[in-house]
Amino acid sequence: MNTSVTDIHETVFGMLRAKLEKPIALTDDTHIVNELGLDSVAVMDFVMEIEDRLDISVPLDRIAEVETLGDLVATVRALKGVQ
Amino acid sequence: MALLDKFAALAAQYGKLETAGANPFNVAFDEVLSPVEARIGGRSILLLGTNNYLGLTYDPAVIDAAVQATQHLGTGTTGSRIANGSYAGHRKLEQALADFYGRRHAMVFSTGYQANLGILSALAGKTDYLILDADSHASIYDGSHLGSAQIIRFRHNDPDDLDKRLGRLAGTPGDKIVVVEGIYSMLGDSAPLRDFAQVKRAHGAYLLVDEAHSLGVLGETGRGLTEAAGVEVDADFIVGTFSKSLGGVGGFCVSDMPGFDILRVVSRPYMFTASLPPSIIAAATEALHQIRLRPQLRHQLIHNAERFYAGLSALGFELGPEPSPVVSSIMPDPQTAFAFWSNLLEAGLYTNVSLPPATPRSLALLRSSVSAAHSTAQIDLALDIFATVGRQMGLIPAARRAAQA
Numbered sequence A: 001m002n003t004s005v006t007d008i009h010e011t012v013f014g015m016l017r018a019k020l021e022k023p024i025a026l027t028d029d030t031h032i033v034n035e036l037g038l039d040s041v042a043v044m045d046f047v048m049e050i051e052d053r054l055d056i057s058v059p060l061d062r063i064a065e066v067e068t069l070g071d072l073v074a075t076v077r078a079l080k081g082v083q
Numbered sequence B: 001m002a003l004l005d006k007f008a009a010l011a012a013q014y015g016k017l018e019t020a021g022a023n024p025f026n027v028a029f030d031e032v033l034s035p036v037e038a039r040i041g042g043r044s045i046l047l048l049g050t051n052n053y054l055g056l057t058y059d060p061a062v063i064d065a066a067v068q069a070t071q072h073l074g075t076g077t078t079g080s081r082i083a084n085g086s087y088a089g090h091r092k093l094e095q096a097l098a099d100f101y102g103r104r105h106a107m108v109f110s111t112g113y114q115a116n117l118g119i120l121s122a123l124a125g126k127t128d129y130l131i132l133d134a135d136s137h138a139s140i141y142d143g144s145h146l147g148s149a150q151i152i153r154f155r156h157n158d159p160d161d162l163d164k165r166l167g168r169l170a171g172t173p174g175d176k177i178v179v180v181e182g183i184y185s186m187l188g189d190s191a192p193l194r195d196f197a198q199v200k201r202a203h204g205a206y207l208l209v210d211e212a213h214s215l216g217v218l219g220e221t222g223r224g225l226t227e228a229a230g231v232e233v234d235a236d237f238i239v240g241t242f243s244k245s246l247g248g249v250g251g252f253c254v255s256d257m258p259g260f261d262i263l264r265v266v267s268r269p270y271m272f273t274a275s276l277p278p279s280i281i282a283a284a285t286e287a288l289h290q291i292r293l294r295p296q297l298r299h300q301l302i303h304n305a306e307r308f309y310a311g312l313s314a315l316g317f318e319l320g321p322e323p324s325p326v327v328s329s330i331m332p333d334p335q336t337a338f339a340f341w342s343n344l345l346e347a348g349l350y351t352n353v354s355l356p357p358a359t360p361r362s363l364a365l366l367r368s369s370v371s372a373a374h375s376t377a378q379i380d381l382a383l384d385i386f387a388t389v390g391r392q393m394g395l396i397p398a399a400r401r402a403a404q405a
Ligand SMILES: Cc1ncc(COP(=O)(O)O)c(C=O)c1O
Pocket: B111, B112, B113, B114, B116, B137, B139, B181, B185, B210, B212, B213, B241, B242, B243, B244, B249, B250, B251
């Protein structure tokens, strides 16, 4: 299971790339709603896939705080106990 | 930048959809004639998108109860039950609900939406967890957010996934409350409730079932999916609405939980809004009585639902996973859903459109709901209209039904 700092970053970005219909350059600053065009439910569904991959649960208020991909990776790392 | 410019993208999206036909979110009936018939302009319309599952909106006894209550008690209560007092009718309806479900406690709210707001926000505190089915109704999400509990989603109708998520919380302090629905309003599928009940027991969690679309529809006596699945003892809370099978407006929660009544001075959506008017309360009480009195309404509904589901399926429409009074056809995209809806209305049939993010898996749905008040001839007429319009639009194979006949 991927649990190091860089592994979590790779995992999240890799899963997102596989999911997006057209290739978009992804960085830590990419805004999830504005730039990726995911609606609120699609974001929650994507987080659910991350939860399964990394065996964590991300409460919805933590998802609400996430705006960029960097925020998402940081949240997942914190929940996984990897800083 | 103007205040509402933040909705510019959404407005543009709707503008584009409207070019495909009339806007289903703006439709107005000039006259409603019965639970299943209305008039728009000079055209009579067959209603197939009302949630009026038992057709009780025009029941003479229900209407009479509402009229009597208005004449004797006036048009409104002009305040909340906490600040301005309850009428005898509020208490009587709560007793009738408790009696119907065989529960100790019942609490009535001003809408089904507010019942979820009022119960979920009050039940779960800061250190507790609300574990929601991912496809839960907006009122369940909003009620959860109104409180201060942690909210976790599990995969729709997936007991193994619920088990996994509750497992991750093992040893975490705080109560865990699992929330599911009887029949899901978008695709008409129902929860695997026996399995959920088992998972809930195994983890010592609580279970709340929202029976909004299943009250009066499922179960030997119409108590819903919990009754049909034989797991009433496991459902710690049942939430429901008067706005669908009961043909009125209002919501409720029933429970055997000791100390339940304290929620009346804790639940803000109960305390800080006006209570339901006497007419609405009297109508709901009588409609509940009719459900108990006339199980044939439910049998007729199920018969109609199965006939309509089988008919659409034979025509080649892609439907939800099981027959139920909610029958949704999966459309290729929102544009097509709008156009199909528009053409059906043009042909005299009223249905609903459901779009993401309100729908699961970003589906665009053409949603129908069947009523016990539909005659077999009306169900068949609806099927004919679906066939004709569906073929014209190339949504289903040509004349497949004729080949079968
Ligand atoms: C599952 C569910 N819960 C609650 C509600 C809210 O009920 P109401 O419209 O009576 O407020 C609805 C429907 O609107 C629903 O589908």
